[in-house]
Amino acid sequence: MAKILIILDERTLYLYQNNQVVRSFPVAIGKASTPTPTGNFSIINKLKNPYNKALGTRWMQFTHRMHGIHGNNQPSSIGKAISNGCVRMYNKDAEFLYDRVSIGTPVEIRQNRRTDSKNKSGYSYYTVKTGDTLYQIAKKFNTTVEKIIAINPNIKNKNTIYPGQQIKIPD
Known part of the structure; x- marks a missing residue:
């Protein structure tokens, strides 16, 4: 079973399969005024080629407040705290992730490694x-x-x- 772990301070998303890291990806996270929420979530919606071009080629929603993991049309934003709370990825990375997760996939978001366990x-x-x-x-x-x-x-x-x-x- 897949699991997503996001460490905000590292600006990194980890994809786990059977409790093993399959891949890690650089990401952009929420800015101070609109932070990415921390806690335990799950994928509740997925869209290919969403209507909003700012979301890139894939959208994976994890809160009912419309936080999601998605591609983007500003690749230079990756690695920065710049979004409205979503987790941005390079489009190719979002496509890779999208193909390996399903509705219900757990998403754990932590500020740093200290809060990982x-x-x-x-x-x-x-x-x-x-x-x-x-x-x-x-x-x-x-x-x-x-x-x-x-x-x-x-x-x-x-x-x-x-x-x-x-x-x-x-x-």
């Missing part, structure tokens, strides 16, 4: 982005502000987070 203490890490609030982060990870504050002794109240800060998120 769960900590035995019952939490994972999240890097705060510009504009994040604890409420938004709690909602994104299906938890509460109180629970986040409880496992992060450096957070004294909901107003003491800042971009680039690593915070623990309860599992």
Whole structure:
């Protein structure tokens, strides 16, 4: 079974087959004002030659808010944090990936390698982005502000987070 892992800090998408990396691809990710969401998703829609030329030759949707993995018409954007939250690929790479994934393929998006595996203490890490609030982060990870504050002794109240800060998120 295929699986997609995206490490945002590396700007890399990994395609797994039977728990082995088949290929890795450079990608563009969301800019600070419209970040690529982190978490566990799955492919919910696929389109060949989508109507919007900015999406390149393939579209693989992974959220109901229209985040997707897709080709693009600006190859110079690959490797940058420049999109509206989608994951951009070179068209040839998007075509390769499209042919190897199906509706339901798991998509895991992590900020960095540290969050790639769960900590035995019952939490994972999240890097705060510009504009994040604890409420938004709690909602994104299906938890509460109180629970986040409880496992992060450096957070004294909901107003003491800042971009680039690593915070623990309860599992």
